[in-house]
Amino acid sequence: MTWKFWGRGGDKLAPAGPPVADAPLRGAQGAFPDELARMVLADYLANRRSERFWRRLRTVAFVLIAAVGAASAIAQRIPQFRIPGWDKPARVALVRIEGEIGPGTEAGAARVIPALRAAFASSAETIALAIDSPGGAPAEAERIYVALDQLRSKTGKRTVAVAGSVCASAAYLIALHADRIVAGEYSLVGSVGAKIDAWDLHRAAEWVRASPRVYASGELKTMLDPFVAATPAADRAAQALVSEVGGLFARGLRERRGALLADTEENLTSGKVWTGHSAQALGLIDQIGTLESAFDGEVEDFGPARPKGFFGGAQSLFAGLVDLAAVLRTDMRLR
Numbered sequence: 001m002t003w004k005f006w007g008r009g010g011d012k013l014a015p016a017g018p019p020v021a022d023a024p025l026r027g028a029q030g031a032f033p034d035e036l037a038r039m040v041l042a043d044y045l046a047n048r049r050s051e052r053f054w055r056r057l058r059t060v061a062f063v064l065i066a067a068v069g070a071a072s073a074i075a076q077r078i079p080q081f082r083i084p085g086w087d088k089p090a091r092v093a094l095v096r097i098e099g100e101i102g103p104g105t106e107a108g109a110a111r112v113i114p115a116l117r118a119a120f121a122s123s124a125e126t127i128a129l130a131i132d133s134p135g136g137a138p139a140e141a142e143r144i145y146v147a148l149d150q151l152r153s154k155t156g157k158r159t160v161a162v163a164g165s166v167c168a169s170a171a172y173l174i175a176l177h178a179d180r181i182v183a184g185e186y187s188l189v190g191s192v193g194a195k196i197d198a199w200d201l202h203r204a205a206e207w208v209r210a211s212p213r214v215y216a217s218g219e220l221k222t223m224l225d226p227f228v229a230a231t232p233a234a235d236r237a238a239q240a241l242v243s244e245v246g247g248l249f250a251r252g253l254r255e256r257r258g259a260l261l262a263d264t265e266e267n268l269t270s271g272k273v274w275t276g277h278s279a280q281a282l283g284l285i286d287q288i289g290t291l292e293s294a295f296d297g298e299v300e301d302f303g304p305a306r307p308k309g310f311f312g313g314a315q316s317l318f319a320g321l322v323d324l325a326a327v328l329r330t331d332m333r334l335r
Contacts, residue, residue, distance in 0.1 A: 091122070091123065091124040091125070091126075091297060091298045091299070091300055092124055092125075092126045092127075092128050092295045092297055092298065092299045092300070093118075093119035093120070093122050093124035093126070093127050093128070093299075093300055093302055094119070094128045094130055094291075094299050094300065094301045094302060095112065095115045095116055095119050095127065095128070095129055095130070095302050095303070096115075096130045096132075096301070096303060096304065097112055097129060097130070097131045097132070097133055097144070097171060097174060098130070098131075098132045098133060098164075099132075099133055100133065100134070100135075100136045101133055101135060101136030101137060101140050101141055101144075101170045101171060101174075102136045102137045102140055103137065103140060105136070106304055107133055107136065107140075107171075108140055109140045109143035109144050109147075111303075111304040112144050112304060113143065113144060113147045114304075115302045115303045115304050116144075116147055116148060116151060116302075117147075117151065118302050119302040120151040120154075120155050120157060122300065122302075124157070124300065125157060125158065126157065126158045126159070126160060126295070127151075127157055127158070127159045127160070128159075128160050128161075128162055128291065128294070128295060128299070129148075129159065129160070129161040129162065129174070129175065129178055130162050130164065130291055131161055131162065131163055131164060131167045131171050131174065131175055132163070132164030132165055132166060132167070132171075133166060133167065133168070133170070133171035134166050134168050134169065134171065134191075135168050135169025135170040135171050135172075135173075135191065136169075136170045136171075137170065138170055138173070138194065138245060138249075140170070141170035141171075141173045141174050144174050145173065145174045145176070145177040148174070148177050148178075149177055152177075152179075158179050158180075159177075159178040159179050159180075160178055160179065160180045160181075160182060160294060160295075161174070161175035161178035161180070161181045161182065162182045162183070162289070162290070162291045162294055163175065163181070163182065163183035163184065163187040163189055163276075163285070164184075164187065164291075165186075165187060165188065166187070166188045166273075167183060167187060167188070167189050168188060168189065168190060168191035168273050169191040169192070169193070169194075172189060172190060172191065172192065172284075173249060173252065176252060176253065176256040176257065177256065180286045180287065181284070181285040181286050181287075182285065182286065182287045182288070182289045182290075182294050183276040183279060183280070183285045183287075183288065183289075184276050184288065184289065184290050185275065185276045185277060185288060186275065186276065187275065187276045187279075188273040188274070188275065189273060189274055189275075189276065189279040189284055189285055190268070190272060190273045190274050190279060190284055191271055191272065191273045192246075192249055192250060192253055192268055192269045192270075192271065193246045193249060193250075193269055193270065193271035194242050194245040194246040194249060195242060195271075196224070196238055196241070196242045198224045198226065198238070199226040200226060200229070200230060201226040201227055202226070202227050202228060202229045205227050211227070212227045212228070214227070214228055219231070219233060219234075220233065220234055220237050222234075223235075223237055223238055224238060246269065249269070250268075250269040253268065253269070257283060257284070260283040260286070261282065261283040261284075262281060262282045262283045264282060266282065268282065268284070276288050
């Protein structure tokens with residue numbers, strides 16, 4: 001073994017390096033950090049591969065879930081794409097038309113049309129019209145059935161009108177625009193025609209020695225004024241007007257149910273109402289049934305809802321007073 005010393009003067013220093021016999025140990029100590037680095041690198045690469053695997057798996061899962069959701073949405077919209085046994089029973093969206101059909105009423109266009117739009121926008125495949133109304137203003141009924149026709153054409157959804165106690169006149173006019181009409185055995189259906197309500201109060205005014213002064217630009221301008229005596233010309237004009245409106249109703253009946261109407265001598269446009277079985281025999285309805293028997297699946301009610309509680313009763317009382325006041329004014333009605 002050879003030792004080398006460095007120093008100044010007589011100072012002695014430690015050897016500059018380990019003995020030659022320790023060289024193998026030095027080589028082993030140098031190899032250990034390299035092996036450790038390779039192990040750390042291998043572990044890091046393995047973790048990266050694992051992370052990439054799970055990231056790709058999550059992406060594939062997300063794509064599959066999105067594809068299944070899209071397919072389900074398409075199946076809800078397009079019946080031809082449905083997988084048998086996968087879909088639930090079709091829901092039914094219910095829209096109510098109850099009471100007098102007129103401006104400001106629960107069965108008026110301003111209340112019914114938003115309910116129709118909400119029902120058609122839902123996932124329901126069938127729209128049910130629960131109708132319990134004696135009729136009302138033809139212009140309001142026209143607004144409702146025009147909106148119904150537009151929504152049916154746009155969505156392709158099936159519509160069924162179900163008559164309650166009464167489905168007459170303007171209410172039946174709306175029902176004509178459904179794909180199918182259902183009525184109960186005891187339902188009253190029909191009353192195809194029109195009428196004008198007008199009061200003649202000029203004699204009462206004379207009795208209390210009070211008479212209005214009315215100035216009109218034409219001889220028929222006051223033909224329906226209850227405080228002005230009717231003239232033969234005014235009577236003829238009023239009858240011609242109501243006959244024209246009734247004729248439009250009759251034409252709509254023939255257009256919507258012409259092939260289904262029975263070949264009978266009975267006048268279907270006389271204004272008469274029929275029970276369910278008679279109406280079915282005449283071709284005015286398609287089926288005897290009720291709302292419960294016609295639909296056995298889930299039914300979602302889209303209203304329009306009637307107010308409940310004290311305020312609902314107060315509103316009903318107010319509506320009754322308004323109807324009472326309306327008796328004294330002339331109005332065109334489909335009843």
